[in-house]
Amino acid sequence: MSGPLSSLASLTNLQVLYVDNNRFNGSVDWLRNFTKLSLVSLKNNLFTGPLPLLQSSQMLSIDFGNCSFTGSVPSSYASMGSLITLHLSGNKLHGPLPDIFENMTFLRQFQLQNNQFSSSLPESLTKCKSLVYFDVSNNSISGTLPNFKKLKKLEYFLVSHNKLTGTIPKNMLVNETNETEARLIGLDLSNNSFSGYISDFLSIDLNLTNLEYLNLNGNLFSGPVVIPMVDNSTLQKLRTVVLSQNCFTSIKSMDPFCSARNLTLLHMGVLYRTSKGKLSVCKGKKSYFELPYNFGNINTFSCLFESERSLTTLILTGLGLEGKIPLISNTSKINKLLLNFNQLTGIIISFHCTYNTHSFHHSFIHLFIHRYPSLRVSTIWKIYKFFN
Numbered sequence: 001m002s003g004p005l006s007s008l009a010s011l012t013n014l015q016v017l018y019v020d021n022n023r024f025n026g027s028v029d030w031l032r033n034f035t036k037l038s039l040v041s042l043k044n045n046l047f048t049g050p051l052p053l054l055q056s057s058q059m060l061s062i063d064f065g066n067c068s069f070t071g072s073v074p075s076s077y078a079s080m081g082s083l084i085t086l087h088l089s090g091n092k093l094h095g096p097l098p099d100i101f102e103n104m105t106f107l108r109q110f111q112l113q114n115n116q117f118s119s120s121l122p123e124s125l126t127k128c129k130s131l132v133y134f135d136v137s138n139n140s141i142s143g144t145l146p147n148f149k150k151l152k153k154l155e156y157f158l159v160s161h162n163k164l165t166g167t168i169p170k171n172m173l174v175n176e177t178n179e180t181e182a183r184l185i186g187l188d189l190s191n192n193s194f195s196g197y198i199s200d201f202l203s204i205d206l207n208l209t210n211l212e213y214l215n216l217n218g219n220l221f222s223g224p225v226v227i228p229m230v231d232n233s234t235l236q237k238l239r240t241v242v243l244s245q246n247c248f249t250s251i252k253s254m255d256p257f258c259s260a261r262n263l264t265l266l267h268m269g270v271l272y273r274t275s276k277g278k279l280s281v282c283k284g285k286k287s288y289f290e291l292p293y294n295f296g297n298i299n300t301f302s303c304l305f306e307s308e309r310s311l312t313t314l315i316l317t318g319l320g321l322e323g324k325i326p327l328i329s330n331t332s333k334i335n336k337l338l339l340n341f342n343q344l345t346g347i348i349i350s351f352h353c354t355y356n357t358h359s360f361h362h363s364f365i366h367l368f369i370h371r372y373p374s375l376r377v378s379t380i381w382k383i384y385k386f387f388n
Helices: 031-034 073-080 122-126 255-259 299-303 377-386
Strands: 002-004 016-018 023-026 039-041 047-049 061-063 070-072 084-086 093-098 108-112 116-118 132-135 156-158 163-166 186-188 193-198 213-215 220-225 240-242 249-250 265-266 313-315 323-324 336-338 343-345
Touching: 002 061, 193 249
Parallel strands: 002 023, 016 039, 023 047, 039 061, 047 070, 061 084, 070 093, 084 108, 093 116, 108 132, 132 156, 156 186, 163 193, 186 213, 193 220, 213 240, 220 249, 240 265, 265 313, 313 336, 323 343
Antiparallel strands: none
């Protein structure tokens, strides 16, 4: 269905309005007269203009995602003390986030990703004690994080691709009843300028039983890589870990990664910050191609090459790793392997290869060894044939 919806303007007694996934367009400012509305979803349409000035005190859910709304968030939304869901992602909204969250103690889902919001996160967000899902990714939000310590129900905290700085507040992500356990399922802090140690916000004794996704890429985190692991069963739900482009100096222990048997993607490549080909903020390095601190022997990572693992993507570029590359069994699930800019030796021959289609059992393996960053499929094939 398409066209404007102004024909509904007279239905002011409506309590529920769902018109999502159509091609409706035009303004919806007439919604300001719908004072009994409690559930409204306009998502995935072509609506334009400012967000409607909703004034219903009974509002429970607002979903205006993926339209073309412009302007800022109306201050009238501050009166919606019963609101559970606020979804405004995928629009053209801009300006500072208004301080409207003081009374939103029931708010569980807050999604503003893929807009153009700027300034800092309002302090009143810390009043949203029921918050479970928080996503403001892909904006221009700056400043430091408010003290979210009281948000003990958080399961998803997604703030990637902003301009946030400072450290992550200690104990921000712990359970409301047990401060040694986190409800956290997804944490994405990538592409900001956060600093400090991982252990500042993921303390070593924290139980991350529910964690599935961890992305710290593109920040200023420093010190050793430390992932909390209470016991071998702690990280069984973990699927994705991205630690690249930070200022880490070492990996304290591989045990957490070895015990995470369902891990499918591990990106540790280039564990130092880069900018336009040069290291811009991490001390001691002057060139993108200069090897960073020595992260030891490749054998430290040998558990990641075991055939019974779920790992499909392994990126260990620029870690200064030494030693012979472990044999990769032809039953391994790895289909993307990046080892460039290390000091590795040896030959990888333990995988199935079909030369005429340039496809491998490992369908997208990049086999870059120190000094041979442009090693071609045809060369690998010749080596393979020589030994078989």
